[in-house]
Amino acid sequence: MSGTALSLDSxxxxxxAGRPDEVxxxxxxxLEVPAGEFVSVEGPSGCGKTTLLNxxxxxxxxxxxxxxxxxxxxxxWSEGQRTRGRLAGVGFIFQRFYLLPTLTALENVGLPLKxxxxxxxxxxxxxxxxxxxxGLGARASAFPHELSxxxxxxxxxxxxxxxxxxxxxxxxxTGELDSASTDRILQLLEEVHERHGSTVLLVTHxxxxxxxxxxxxxxxxxxxxxxxxxx
Amino acid sequence: xxxxxxxxxxxxxxxxPVVLLSVGGGVYDHExxxxxxxxxxxxxxxxxxxxxxxxxxxxxxIDALPGVAAASPVLSVALEAFLxxxxxxxxxxxxxxxxxxxxxxxxxxxxFPHPLPLGDPTDSAHWDNGTYAGPSAGRxxxxxxxxxxxxxxxxATLRLGSGTDRNDSTPFEVTGLFGVVGxxxxxxxxxxxxxxxxxxxxxxxxxxxxxGVELDAADSVEVSLQPADxxxxxxxxxxxxxxxxxxxxxxxxxxxxxxQLAQAEGILDGFYVGLSAVGLVIGLAFxxxxxxxxxxxxxxxxxxxxxIGVPSYQVAIGLLGRGAALAAAGAVVGxxxxxxxxxxxxxxxxxxxxxxxxxAVFDPATLLLLALSVVGLSLVAGxxxxxxxxxxxxPESLR
Numbered sequence: 162m163s164g165t166a167l168s169l170d171s172x173x174x175x176x177x178a179g180r181p182d183e184v185x186x187x188x189x190x191x192l193e194v195p196a197g198e199f200v201s202v203e204g205p206s207g208c209g210k211t212t213l214l215n216x217x218x219x220x221x222x223x224x225x226x227x228x229x230x231x232x233x234x235x236x237x238w239s240e241g242q243r244t245r246g247r248l249a250g251v252g253f254i255f256q257r258f259y260l261l262p263t264l265t266a267l268e269n270v271g272l273p274l275k276x277x278x279x280x281x282x283x284x285x286x287x288x289x290x291x292x293x294x295x296g297l298g299a300r301a302s303a304f305p306h307e308l309s310x311x312x313x314x315x316x317x318x319x320x321x322x323x324x325x326x327x328x329x330x331x332x333x334x335t336g337e338l339d340s341a342s343t344d345r346i347l348q349l350l351e352e353v354h355e356r357h358g359s360t361v362l363l364v365t366h367x368x369x370x371x372x373x374x375x376x377x378x379x380x381x382x383x384x385x386x387x388x389x390x391x392x
Numbered sequence: 393x394x395x396x397x398x399x400x401x402x403x404x405x406x407x408x409p410v411v412l413l414s415v416g417g418g419v420y421d422h423e424x425x426x427x428x429x430x431x432x433x434x435x436x437x438x439x440x441x442x443x444x445x446x447x448x449x450x451x452x453x454i455d456a457l458p459g460v461a462a463a464s465p466v467l468s469v470a471l472e473a474f475l476x477x478x479x480x481x482x483x484x485x486x487x488x489x490x491x492x493x494x495x496x497x498x499x500x501x502x503x504f505p506h507p508l509p510l511g512d513p514t515d516s517a518h519w520d521n522g523t524y525a526g527p528s529a530g531r532x533x534x535x536x537x538x539x540x541x542x543x544x545x546x547x548a549t550l551r552l553g554s555g556t557d558r559n560d561s562t563p564f565e566v567t568g569l570f571g572v573v574g575x576x577x578x579x580x581x582x583x584x585x586x587x588x589x590x591x592x593x594x595x596x597x598x599x600x601x602x603x604g605v606e607l608d609a610a611d612s613v614e615v616s617l618q619p620a621d622x623x624x625x626x627x628x629x630x631x632x633x634x635x636x637x638x639x640x641x642x643x644x645x646x647x648x649x650x651x652q653l654a655q656a657e658g659i660l661d662g663f664y665v666g667l668s669a670v671g672l673v674i675g676l677a678f679x680x681x682x683x684x685x686x687x688x689x690x691x692x693x694x695x696x697x698x699x700i701g702v703p704s705y706q707v708a709i710g711l712l713g714r715g716a717a718l719a720a721a722g723a724v725v726g727x728x729x730x731x732x733x734x735x736x737x738x739x740x741x742x743x744x745x746x747x748x749x750x751x752a753v754f755d756p757a758t759l760l761l762l763a764l765s766v767v768g769l770s771l772v773a774g775x776x777x778x779x780x781x782x783x784x785x786x787p788e789s790l791r
Binding site: 220262 | 696697699700786787
């Protein structure tokens with residue numbers, strides 16, 4: 162794995178621009194993330210961590226500046242391109258899991274495959290494999306409300322891996338978990354990172370969680386104030 | 393609960409056109425059938441009552457036209473029947489007895505004796521070339537309700553006159569009875585009598601004017617064609633020849649009356665559809681509100697799907713499908729409800745409402761079209777929901 166997976170060049174994201182209550186969520190952020198790197202994004206609440214993740218994950222568009230996947234400026238993509246990009250290019254892991262409550266674990270994991278029109282049998286086989294990979298092979302038919310928080314997040318990780326995206330974006334993935342589940346999830350993320358060679362951006366304000374990453378970005382007031390790589 | 397309410401609301405909106413169109417269509421079909429089953433196909437009339445003069449010779453001229461089976465003048469006059477202790481109004485019809493079939497509808501075939509026992513089949517003996525000097529057969533036929541109510545039997549003598557003076561009345565022998573189509577005739581009209589045309593003309597003063605000029609009046613001349621000559625082309629040809637004989641009379645062809653009836657039906661259908669559209673618009677506005685509410689309550693689920701890359705069209709199909717399913721359910725409920733309402737009216741309403749409801753016709757093609765229209769229009773409501781779902785910023789949806 163080599164080259165730059167992601168880069169931001171003087172990216173600004175301003176909400177309510179020009180209004181008295183405008184918010185500069187990101188203010189001139191520039192950074193590069195090489196492919197296969199495990200990066201933590203740290204900082205206090207409201208510092209712009211989630212906005213950074215949203216921009217990189219094509220959930221949002223920058224007010225100015227360039228967001229690139231490799232050499233491609235994805236900030237200028239149309240809505241359709243961004244949708245296709247999210248489907249194939251990134252896997253999201255959210256703090257609140259965001260599983261669809263009316264679908265089973267297997268169906269939740271199969272959702273990105275269904276969006277890519279993978280036929281039913283192949284979809285179910287792949288989803289089952291992913292659930293086995295996160296240790297939930299026996300819980301495939303369980304609905305989210307029948308799962309513990311840790312199990313829900315593991316299903317979410319399996320879903321994020323469904324289309325084998327090169328980039329995983331995790332937004333406070335252990336924020337709602339107890340310490341035992343947190344350790345399990347972080348260990349799983351590390352395993353996924355090593356096994357799949359994915360680039361991982363892990364947003365957290367928990368130093369213990371951030372310690373799992375090799376590179377540490379710290380944001381404050383929409384700016385990168387520290388960019389440190391462990392030896 | 394909201395889903396059930398939505399289906400019920402749409403069902404009510406669909407039931408209205410089901411009732412209106414089925415009952416309206418049924419009444420139209422009934423009238424159309426009555427028209428096409430009439431014994432005559434052409435009617436000649438004038439602008440006023442008793443407005444046809446020279447009825448005997450005019451009918452003979454029409455009868456001589458190729459393709460004509462029979463032509464009979466018809467004169468309807470209310471006379472007084474002088475009974476031993478009372479006087480009763482009786483609606484009397486004058487016809488040419490042998491040509492009576494030309495005036496008779498198939499459904500009346502069993503009601504009248506055939507041939508009519510009036511004693512002067514062609515009405516030529518008494519008519520006597522316009523002199524009215526020939527001997528009258530002096531016979532009359534009475535409706536069975538009249539004969540029964542007044543206890544008049546066959547062979548009895550009944551005095552008829554146009555005034556209230558019994559001394560000016562004329563005796564007729566009752567030589568036959570005829571039935572009536574009960575439900576469609578009021579209680580007065582069932583007291584009826586049939587006479588040869590010339591006898592009724594003399595009794596009613598419509599044979600001649602006060603100055604003695606021959607009138608030979610009738611209300612209309614009804615014409616039936618030979619079975620082999622009843623195509624629209626034949627009808628138009630014979631009607632044209634009759635009009636040529638008497639350009640100042642109105643010649644009505646039942647086909648054109650049926651056409652006018654169809655046109656009226658079309659206008660009424662348009663009115664029904666317009667009225668129903670109001671209900672449907674309200675129903676679909678309700679559906680749109682329900683779908684918009686679902687978009688709001690499903691905001692995060694929709695956001696999750698979009699965030700993981702589910703294409704917009706798949707999200708849209710989901711919402712449109714939901715709207716279409718609700719609309720289809722509403723259409724089914726509405727159609728079944730409409731059928732049930734009409735059935736209940738036909739069975740239990742009684743009177744004219746029940747009679748009209750009993751005529752309802754449920755055309756599967758119309759009902760299918762109605763259901764498809766509702767489902768199609770639901771896509772408009774659904775598209776509003778889709779727009780709302782896809783316009784929301786993703787970070788906001790996931791919040």
